Amino acid sequence: MTTFQQIVREIRYRKTNFILGLTAILLATALFVAFFSAGEASKRETTRLMRDIGFNLRVIPQETDMEKFWIIGFSQHSMPEHYVYDLADHPGISYNHLTATLQKTIIWADHEVILTGMAPEVIPPGKSSSQMTFSIEPGTVYVGFEPARDLGLHPGDIIEIENHPFTVARSLSETGSRDDIRIYGHLKDIQNILDMTGRINEIKALECMCVGDYDQMDSLDQLRTQLKDVLPGAKVILMQSIATARQEQRIMAERYFSYIFSLLLFAVMAWIGILAFLNVRERRHEIGIMRAIGYGSGKIALLFLGKAVVIGFAGAALGFFLGTALSVKFGPQIFKITAASIKPQMELLLWSLLGSPLVCAAAVIIPTMLGVYQDPAVTLREE
């Protein structure tokens, strides 16, 4: 009788021990396979989302000093207002919202305020997107929380900025940001006040992308190249996009899963180890008699390690099919965009067939050693 035949006989005889071990490794493998099968779909979906949603961009004058830009929050230089229309009209670039602004810090009524002129939003033809920013009527202003509170301004009040009269359309509530010291007006009005007719210093371009099929990074490079051609006096800063947030969420989930999976792996190994320990204990007389009739430690250890490997292989194969079935069944409900691409990944079967037997063998090493090195003279004397 070969060692393998003996292992199979023992498994058939002590089915409960085998089934408990098999169940543990099967579930761990299934979870591993399901996560990575669905994880691949998640990666593809994020890529698609990033490609389809596009980028949120800030277009600012080329000569902007970035240190000052990040300190004060806007460029101290300006660029032509027609850039926003050039961008909107370019056939190679699609967008969902374009907003041109002109911002400048002034002292008004003993307050330092950021005068912010806002052009009406440019929305692609045929699209009825909701407004992303204020739509301010000419001759009116929205006053930020700080000056409105200090000066007791209310809607309908008339104020004067640099000798230009305006009606307060809204006094804004507190935001806890730089916006609390802004006074928003129509772009044309602010250009007049600042004597900067036809000039702006920022375009916010939301969900902007190149027309065509590009990979994520190719797409951003391509967009920057195209914008350079369209807006030669501007440069582009990438704002965090929804897709980026989603990608970060996925990476966090992967990290979280790796912790959970490590814990699960440890629990499975402990479980299989305990089962092996019980198996060794139950078979101590068998080990004793085998030692007595001349079996060496290696052959006896092989009985236990071999059993662990058999459990590992069986668990890997069944776990792969269960995990794949779970991801194919439930994955499309989670990852709707790439649902069709959730399919069995045969490389995971290979990893499972390699990994699970190793995990099982590692889990039973200590119980096996305890069994092999127990004194047969002691066990054979037990009554």
Added chain:
Amino acid sequence: MIVLEKVSKHYNRSSGIVKALDEIDFKVERNEFIVIRGPSGSGKTTLLLTIGGMLRPTSGRLIVAGMDPYNIDNKNRLEFRAEKIGFVFQLFHLIPYLTVIENVLLPSGSAGGVNKGLKPRARSLLKQLNLDDRSAHLPAELSAGEKQRTAIARAMLKKPEIMLADEPTGNLDPENAAIIASCLAEVHREGCTVIVVTHGQDCDPYAERIIRLEQGRLCSKRE
């Protein structure tokens, strides 16, 4: 065949040192049938396991089948046990998931390499021990007497020079005990040296010597 010179085996216990064997001098000639009797804890099983190369003595000199089993490496000691010694225990120690014939053939895969030519001998032993109709049964399906006969067949498979039996009739009714004793006598007739440690008297009719062991010392002999 077996020579023990001032062989001692001491165990360190929390209560102090227990002298399981205390300077035993003992000789067994080839093809002897010896019964060793004594009360529980007198050192009978320790003596048997020491002779069988399973329990290293604390001191003294031991020669079994021409060699000192504790003065050779592990591999050779395994081969020594596999080839020279046959063990029979009170609790049979059959492997529960193997059939009778597979249990008997178990030594064929032990040290010294797999010996595939032993199957006819296993069948012959089962026939000799009246177990030929039980060869495909699992141990759980056997009576106590049949289990012990299976254990004897397993011990006999490789035609050992020495058969060591530890209370072989201890778990059996008188009828089965008598059958086992006659089986051991048959083993002896085939040329094997047989040493039986026992409380009972089932093997006495076949014994050439009966030795009494008390508190680790041989205290009387009957020729």
